[in-house]
Amino acid sequence: MTKSFWASFHEVVEEADLVIEVLDARFPELTRNTSIENLVKANNKVLVFVINKSDLTNLEIVKTAKRELDTLGSVVFLSAQKRKGIARLHKVLRSFGEQAKKEIRVAVVGYPNVGKSSLINALTVRASARVSPKSGYTRGKQLIRLNDHVLLIDSPGIIPFYEKDEFLLALIGAKSAENISDAEGIALKLVQFILARNPKAIGKGFGVTLTKTEPIDCLEELARAKKKLIKHNEPDLDAIGKQLITKWQNGEIRLNS
Numbered sequence: 001m002t003k004s005f006w007a008s009f010h011e012v013v014e015e016a017d018l019v020i021e022v023l024d025a026r027f028p029e030l031t032r033n034t035s036i037e038n039l040v041k042a043n044n045k046v047l048v049f050v051i052n053k054s055d056l057t058n059l060e061i062v063k064t065a066k067r068e069l070d071t072l073g074s075v076v077f078l079s080a081q082k083r084k085g086i087a088r089l090h091k092v093l094r095s096f097g098e099q100a101k102k103e104i105r106v107a108v109v110g111y112p113n114v115g116k117s118s119l120i121n122a123l124t125v126r127a128s129a130r131v132s133p134k135s136g137y138t139r140g141k142q143l144i145r146l147n148d149h150v151l152l153i154d155s156p157g158i159i160p161f162y163e164k165d166e167f168l169l170a171l172i173g174a175k176s177a178e179n180i181s182d183a184e185g186i187a188l189k190l191v192q193f194i195l196a197r198n199p200k201a202i203g204k205g206f207g208v209t210l211t212k213t214e215p216i217d218c219l220e221e222l223a224r225a226k227k228k229l230i231k232h233n234e235p236d237l238d239a240i241g242k243q244l245i246t247k248w249q250n251g252e253i254r255l256n257s
Helices: 001-014 034-042 059-069 086-100 116-124 166-171 185-198 201-206 213-224 237-249
Strands: 019-022 047-053 074-077 105-110 142-145 150-154
Touching: 001 034, 001 086, 019 086, 019 116, 047 059, 047 086, 047 116, 047 166, 059 074, 074 086, 086 105, 086 116, 086 150, 105 116, 116 150, 166 185, 166 237, 185 201, 185 213, 185 237, 201 213, 201 237, 213 237
Parallel strands: 019 047, 019 105, 047 074, 105 150
Antiparallel strands: 142 150
């Protein structure tokens, strides 16, 4: 992470009483940032994990994540897009504010595409008008009153993602299919990832019945089923790979399907 990012994030952590780290429910372990968590802990701030997009995965994955995270902070499951779990998060924040017996400030952080903006929008949909920025605030930073006990620090910034692993970038939606240099190779890894968690998810996402269990065979079968072919009726693995990645990133392939 860059020095400028750390300077900015230090300011956010120092400002906040509580930090929400937003994780993607489909792969919470991959969207955690332990450096951020350690910084929050070192500053004696409260950490709450919000496992977002819980409607896109199966219950066992989120239960496993909860067991691992329970020792580090409170855990809330939700779907910001569908507004499921928002009331529960409001309750957690309100309870902390009441226990602190003071007005608390809450920062929201997370990797790109985990749903940080959706969460902020869902939390603030009924919020009061923004509080005027106070002296010393970075330009553009504002406070939003959620209730009598909680102020949300708006736009604290998204954790930058410096990973060069295209599979991880594709998996979390930080890089679109069209910008991936090896769509076929990444798609094969994605097929393997999905098959290990729900063998029927890809077929359901494409509306076809697949019988193959090996990633390369599965991708070829999918290409033929969707008529993605090149010369001599060979499967176009690049084209079907891009379609697979896009469907995954759009939530059309669901691990709980």
